[in-house]
Amino acid sequence: MSNTSFVSSDEIRDRFSKAMSAMYQAEVPQYETLLELVEEVNRETLERDTELAERLSAHDELNRLGVERHGAIRVGTSEELAMLRRLFAVMGMHPVGYYDLSEAGVPVHSTAFRPIDDAALARNPFRVFTSLLRLELIENPTLRERAASILAERDIFTAGARELIALGESQGGLNDEQADRFVAEALETFRWHRNATVDLATYEALNAEHRLIADVVCFRGPHINHLTPRTLNIDEAQKRMPAAGMNAKEVIEGPPRRNCPILLRQTSFKALEEPTQFKGERQGTHTARFGEIEQRGVALTAKGRTLYDRLLTASREKTQGLANDAHQQALAEVFAEFPDDEATLRREELAFFEYRLTGAGQTADAGHETDLEALIAQGLVTARPITYEDFLPVSAAGIFQSNLGGTQNDAYTGHANKGAFEAALGAAVTNELALYAEREAASKARVLRALGHTIAVND
Incomplete structure (x- = not known):
């Protein structure tokens, strides 16, 4: 089959993220309300702050604002994690970063599957924060073995998804019809199933150990537990959530509000209590799924x-x-x-920036000047913050705990094991700081080459 007939991985990711959003809005109607609230806050923010609107427009950020959302999923076994890696690879999403949430009392470690190059991020930056349950951290051996046996009996992927993943790998891509089938089949892994695979007593025992353990172990699949639109003013969105009928978590996670936003700020409406059918015809409820909001700053x-x-x-x-x-x-x-302020962040090398020639810089003779700060002062070069595309372990744990009843178990803390995670994943995770450093260094080199300099840029 000719490569020209393949749909790009970016296009498949775009189709998948839109299908996921439509499914989640249908399953969790309050998420649709959250999207409407965020859109309203973003529109009003841009109307008030014309400088911000002009900056986002100049950097081609306005179009991606509406699709800037992530999801989160939790799996129970190394086999599930490894297959997810292959599934996300079809969509051009790679494991970036290692997050030890046990440091905050949550028995998982995680990575983020996301696009990594500039063009892919510009097309659709959708990412999925993916956590693997740490069964070895369950102190009760009987409960640990019971959880392992339950997980061993399930297959969270459809036969069609497995077939299309293998097909994409063998032929180097998927055509249009195959891509649509892949999205439909892959979506089933993330769908909510109200029928638990265990009886109520087993659920309650796992829930008592940690609510996240029950959420991972007791269902047919690792339902998507939240999706996340991007806001330009998370403080305003947080204030408006109660009036829109949403039970907002108590505090915004991450850094405080700043003139120059850094990293990532997150909040959410709290997880909904949903009716659940347990084995033995017992009715109950399960609390896990919620809607999140994020505001991103500089890496x-x-x-x-x-x-x-x-x-x-x-x-x-x-x-x-x-x-x-x-x-x-x-x-x-x-x-x-x-x-x-951006100048200090840049000069003290606290944040990553992308360097570009200004209009004047494209025609000016910079002579022998190679100092970028001097070139910026002359109006020949501009530096803009590189958006942080990743996550913060303490913030992620705070969101998890808020939506799992504040559960924490200090017995889980201090058990980072990146090697075991990568072994389960079947691949090494990419260092997120290295990605930002490479992007910054490449932009510096391009600017200096364009100005006629051939010196190496080493940061």
Whole structure:
């Protein structure tokens, strides 16, 4: 089959993310309300802040604003994780980053499947935060073995999905009809099933150990547990959620509101209590699925992340138990130490930037000048923040705990095991900081080459 007949992986990812959104809106109607609220907040923000609107337009960000959303899924076995890697690869999504959520008392470790090159991110940046259950962290051996035996009996993928994944791998892609069938078959893995695969007593035992364990183990598949639109003003969205009928989580996760947003801020409406049919004809409920909102800022360098992590740790005691407004104020006071203007972030190498020639720079003679800050001062080069495309383990755990009844078990903490995760995955995860560093370095090299310089740029 000719490669020209294949649908691009970016197009398949775009189809899949739209199908996933439509399915989740039908399954969780409150998510549709959340999308409407975020669209309203974004529209009003752009109307008030014309400079922001012009900047997003100039950087071709407005079109992707409406599709900037991620999902999250939790699986129970290494076999499930490895097949998910193959499924996401069909859509041009690769495992980026390793997240140890056990450090926050949640018995999983995770990665994010996402596109990694600029063109793919511009086409559709959809990503799926994917967690693997840490069965070895369950202290009760009887319960641990019971969970393992339940998971061993299920197959979360349809025969059609397996067939099309293998076909795509063998022929190097999928044609239009195959791509549509792949999306339909893959979607079944993420669909909600109200019938549990266990009796109520087993569910309650696993739920008592940790609600996330029950969510992963007790159902036919790892239903998508949330989707996430991107907002330009998460504080305003948080304020409006109750009036729209949503039970918002208590505080916004991540850094405080800033003039120059950094990393990722997240909030959500709390997980819904949904009727569930257990084996033995017992009726009950399960709480797991919710709607999230994210606001993304600039990606931080290793130096910037070290400062962020230190300040976040310092803020925990000051913000403990505070309502959102007071929490954000206390957080902002601690983070006052973190520079809040682009020039300082750039000069102190706290954040990643992409460098481009200005209109003047494209025609000017820069002579022998190679210092980018000097070229920026001369108006020949511009630097714009590189958007953070990844996640924060403490924030992810905070979202999980909020939507799982605040459950935490300190016995899970301090058990990072990237090697075991990669062995289960069947591949190494990409270092997210390396991706941002490569993008920044490449942009510097392009600018200097365009100005007639051939020096190497090493950062």
